[in-house]
Amino acid sequence: MQVKKEEIRQTIIDVATNEFMRMGYENVSMRVIAYKANTTIGNIYHYFKNKEVLLQTILIPVFDNIENLMKQHFENEIKCPLTQKEALYYAEHLEEFFDKSELRGFLDKRIVIILKLESSSLLERKEKFIEELQEHLQQHIRMKDDAHYSKIVIDVLADCLKHVLIEHDNINDAKAEFIKLFRLFCTGFIGQMK
Amino acid sequence: MQVKKEEIRQTIIDVATNEFMRMGYENVSMRVIAYKANTTIGNIYHYFKNKEVLLQTILIPVFDNIENLMKQHFENEIKCPLTQKEALYYAEHLEEFFDKSELRGFLDKRIVIILKLESSSLLERKEKFIEELQEHLQQHIRMKDDAHYSKIVIDVLADCLKHVLIEHDNINDAKAEFIKLFRLFCTGFIGQMK
Amino acid sequence: MQVKKEEIRQTIIDVATNEFMRMGYENVSMRVIAYKANTTIGNIYHYFKNKEVLLQTILIPVFDNIENLMKQHFENEIKCPLTQKEALYYAEHLEEFFDKSELRGFLDKRIVIILKLESSSLLERKEKFIEELQEHLQQHIRMKDDAHYSKIVIDVLADCLKHVLIEHDNINDAKAEFIKLFRLFCTGFIGQMK
Amino acid sequence: MQVKKEEIRQTIIDVATNEFMRMGYENVSMRVIAYKANTTIGNIYHYFKNKEVLLQTILIPVFDNIENLMKQHFENEIKCPLTQKEALYYAEHLEEFFDKSELRGFLDKRIVIILKLESSSLLERKEKFIEELQEHLQQHIRMKDDAHYSKIVIDVLADCLKHVLIEHDNINDAKAEFIKLFRLFCTGFIGQMK
DNA sequence: AATGAATGAGCGTTCATTCAT
DNA sequence: GATGAATGAACGCTCATTCAT
Structure with missing residues (x-):
C-alpha cells in the first residue's frame, strides 16, 4: 500500500488546507485529516513534526x-x-x-x-x-x-x-x-x- | 467565601459573554470561565445546568x-x-x-x-x-x-x-x-x- | 414554608427508602432525593450528617x-x-x-x-x-x-x-x-x- | 512499552468482563478498567470507541x-x-x-x-x-x-x-x-x- | 514509509459534601 | 430550620503527540 512519498504528503497538505479553511485551524483534529487523507495520524507525524509545522508548511x-x-x-x-x-x-x-x-x-x-x-x-x-x-x-x-x-x-x-x-x-x-x-x-x- | 447570589451569577455571565464574543462559544472552556470569574467549575454548574444553558441565558x-x-x-x-x-x-x-x-x-x-x-x-x-x-x-x-x-x-x-x-x-x-x-x-x- | 421538623424528616426517609429500593443505594443521588422530597440538598444534610447516615437511619x-x-x-x-x-x-x-x-x-x-x-x-x-x-x-x-x-x-x-x-x-x-x-x-x- | 495488539485488547475485554459482571456495567469506571488492565484510559479508547462499544464487543x-x-x-x-x-x-x-x-x-x-x-x-x-x-x-x-x-x-x-x-x-x-x-x-x- | 499502540492533559459534567446566611 | 453558594474529586471522552515495530 506504499505510495510515492510526495503523493501522500501532498494529499495531507490538500486535505488540511481545505479543512483549515472551512473549520479554522483550531477546530480541525489530526484525526479527521488522517481519515480524509486516507492515512493514519502516525503517518502525518512522519511528514510533519506537529500540527503547527503542518500549518506552517501550508x-x-x-x-x-x-x-x-x-x-x-x-x-x-x-x-x-x-x-x-x-x-x-x-x-x-x-x-x-x-x-x-x-x-x-x-x-x-x-x-x-x-x-x-x-x-x-x-x-x-x-x-x-x-x-x-x-x-x-x-x-x-x-x-x-x-x-x-x-x-x-x-x-x-x-x-x-x-x-x-x-x-x-x-x-x-x-x-x-x-x-x-x-x-x-x-x-x-x-x-x-x- | 460566599458572595451574594446575583453578584457571582452576573460575573459568570459577564465573563462568559466576553469570552464567547472574543473566542467563540466553542473555543471557551468552562474551566477558563470559572477561573476568570473567580469561582469553580462546580459552582458555575450550580447556576447553569450546562454550557448550553449558560449560552441561552446570555x-x-x-x-x-x-x-x-x-x-x-x-x-x-x-x-x-x-x-x-x-x-x-x-x-x-x-x-x-x-x-x-x-x-x-x-x-x-x-x-x-x-x-x-x-x-x-x-x-x-x-x-x-x-x-x-x-x-x-x-x-x-x-x-x-x-x-x-x-x-x-x-x-x-x-x-x-x-x-x-x-x-x-x-x-x-x-x-x-x-x-x-x-x-x-x-x-x-x-x-x-x- | 417551615414545616414541622418530623414531617420533612420523615418525607426524606420515605423518599430515600423508595429510591434506594428501586435503584440501589449507590445509584441514587442526593439531588433526586431532595427534589422528590420537596426540599433542598442542604436541608437533607441538616437532618442527616451524610448519605451514609441517611441509609443507617433507614x-x-x-x-x-x-x-x-x-x-x-x-x-x-x-x-x-x-x-x-x-x-x-x-x-x-x-x-x-x-x-x-x-x-x-x-x-x-x-x-x-x-x-x-x-x-x-x-x-x-x-x-x-x-x-x-x-x-x-x-x-x-x-x-x-x-x-x-x-x-x-x-x-x-x-x-x-x-x-x-x-x-x-x-x-x-x-x-x-x-x-x-x-x-x-x-x-x-x-x-x-x- | 508497546504490547502486541491483541494481547492488551483481550486484557481490556477480560478485565471489563469481570468488572461488569461483579459490579454491573453502570458502576464500573473506565479508569478502573484501565488501571486493572495496566494501561491508560486513552488507550482503551484507542481500542473501543466508547464504553458502550466496549460493552457491545463483550x-x-x-x-x-x-x-x-x-x-x-x-x-x-x-x-x-x-x-x-x-x-x-x-x-x-x-x-x-x-x-x-x-x-x-x-x-x-x-x-x-x-x-x-x-x-x-x-x-x-x-x-x-x-x-x-x-x-x-x-x-x-x-x-x-x-x-x-x-x-x-x-x-x-x-x-x-x-x-x-x-x-x-x-x-x-x-x-x-x-x-x-x-x-x-x-x-x-x-x-x-x- | 507506514502503522497503530500508548500517554497525559484537558474537555463538559455530576456528585457528595460543607458552610455562611 | 432552611437555603443555596461553594468546593473538589471523579466521570466518560477527545486530542495532540510519541514511539516501537
Whole structure:
C-alpha cells in the first residue's frame, strides 16, 4: 500500500488546507485529516513534526508570495498613486485587470486560513502581514484611520474569500463572484440601490 | 467565601459573554470561565445546568429583542420604502438617528456571539434570524442576490461589531466607531478617497 | 414554608427508602432525593450528617427487628424442628400462618435495600445478617451446604421481595404474591408442571 | 512499552468482563478498567470507541449465541414437550445432559452482565431476550403466569450464574455447582429436607 | 514509509459534601 | 430550620503527540 512519498504528503497538505479553511485551524483534529487523507495520524507525524509545522508548511509559501506582491504593489502605488476616478474605473473593469493585479494573490484558500487564524506561532507573522495590509489600505483610502477601517476591511476580505472559495470549486466562478463582491465594497451598498 | 447570589451569577455571565464574543462559544472552556470569574467549575454548574444553558441565558433576551426590532423595522419599511437618496441622507446623518433606529439593537456583544455561533441548539434560531436579516438586506439593496451579497454583508456586520465592541469599552465610543464603519460600507471604500 | 421538623424528616426517609429500593443505594443521588422530597440538598444534610447516615437511619431499625425475629425463629426451631411433611404443610397454607410467622418481617422495602447493598459501612452488618440467614436456611434444608445454596436462596429472596414490593403498592396484594412465590421456591418449578 | 495488539485488547475485554459482571456495567469506571488492565484510559479508547462499544464487543457474540440456542431449544420443545416425569429425570441426571443441552450457553460471565444490565443501547435486545426466556419458562411450567414467576425465575438465574462464576474460576467446578443449584430450584427447597 | 499502540492533559459534567446566611 | 453558594474529586471522552515495530 506504499505510495510515492510526495503523493501522500501532498494529499495531507490538500486535505488540511481545505479543512483549515472551512473549520479554522483550531477546530480541525489530526484525526479527521488522517481519515480524509486516507492515512493514519502516525503517518502525518512522519511528514510533519506537529500540527503547527503542518500549518506552517501550508502557509509559509503563501506568506512569502503575498508579502512580495504587496511590496510590488506598494512600489507601484508610490510611483503613480491612484486617484479616486482611476480607482472607480478599475473597480468597474476589474475583470480585465484582476489577473495582472496583485489582488490575484488573494484568491487563495490559504489566505482565508491566515485571516481566520487565532492561535499558533504564525500569529505574529499574521499580525505583521495584517499591519502592512492596513497601511496599504490607508494609502488607498488616504485618510486618518482613527476608526481602524482598514482592520475591518481585512476581516471583510477574509469573509468574502472564504465565502467564494467554499461556494465555488471552479476557480473562474470564484474569481467572478469575488470581483462582484469586491466592487460592492468599493462602491458601497447604497450604490446598489435603485 | 460566599458572595451574594446575583453578584457571582452576573460575573459568570459577564465573563462568559466576553469570552464567547472574543473566542467563540466553542473555543471557551468552562474551566477558563470559572477561573476568570473567580469561582469553580462546580459552582458555575450550580447556576447553569450546562454550557448550553449558560449560552441561552446570555443569548435568548437578545434574540427576543432583535427579532422584535426587525419586525418593527420591516413594517416601517413597507409603509415607506427608502429611496437611494434618503438612504444616503440617513447614512450621512446616522449619529442623529442611530438611537431611534433599529440598528441600535445590534450594538451588543451578544450579537457577535450569535453571528459567530457554530454549534448549540440555538443554531436553528440563529439561522432563522440570519435568513430574515438577509431578506431585509435584499429589500434594501433591491437586487437579485445571485452573489449572496447579503450573506457576506452579515458576516461583515459581525466583524464590525466584534471589532468596535472589543476595542471600545465605552459604549459611546463604540457607537461612534460603529457609525463610521456603517457609513463606510454604505458609501464604499472609494467614496472615502480624496 | 417551615414545616414541622418530623414531617420533612420523615418525607426524606420515605423518599430515600423508595429510591434506594428501586435503584440501589449507590445509584441514587442526593439531588433526586431532595427534589422528590420537596426540599433542598442542604436541608437533607441538616437532618442527616451524610448519605451514609441517611441509609443507617433507614436500615438500623430493620436490622434490629429482623435480627430479633431470626433469634426467636431460631429458638423455636430448636425446640421443635420442622419435618419435611410439616414444611410442606406450612408452605401449602402459608396464607394462614404468614402474619404470625417470622417471615412477615421480611416483607419490607428496607430488606430489599439491605439485600442489594454493595457499598457503605453497613456492609459488615449485612454480611453478618446474611450469614445468620444462611445458617438458618441450612438448618431448614438440613444438609451440607457445600454448594452455598443458602447464599443463593437469599439473593432469590431479595429478588422476590423487590419484585412484589415494586409491583404492588397495596401491602395485601404484595403479601399474596410473595406467598405464591415463596411456595414456588419451596416446591420447585417442576412441581408446577402439569 | 508497546504490547502486541491483541494481547492488551483481550486484557481490556477480560478485565471489563469481570468488572461488569461483579459490579454491573453502570458502576464500573473506565479508569478502573484501565488501571486493572495496566494501561491508560486513552488507550482503551484507542481500542473501543466508547464504553458502550466496549460493552457491545463483550456482549454481542453471546447475544447471538444464546438467541440461537434458544431457537433450537424452542423447536425441540415443540416436537416433543417435556412431561413432569421427564423433567424430573433430566433434573436428576443433569450432569450427563448439560453439555448437550442448551443450558450450557448460560454458564457464561457475560450472561450475568446482560441479566444485570440497566442502561445502554443493548437494553432493547436484552428485553427481547428476557421476553423470549419468559415465554419459554411459561411453556415449561405450563401455567398462567399471573404472579410473573418467570420474571423472578430469570433474576434467580442471574443470581445463580453470578454466584457460581464468581466463586469458581475453574469452569468444571462452576458447572457442577450450577447443576446443583439448578436442581435445587427444580425440585424446591423442601425437597432437600430430610 | 507506514502503522497503530500508548500517554497525559484537558474537555463538559455530576456528585457528595460543607458552610455562611 | 432552611437555603443555596461553594468546593473538589471523579466521570466518560477527545486530542495532540510519541514511539516501537
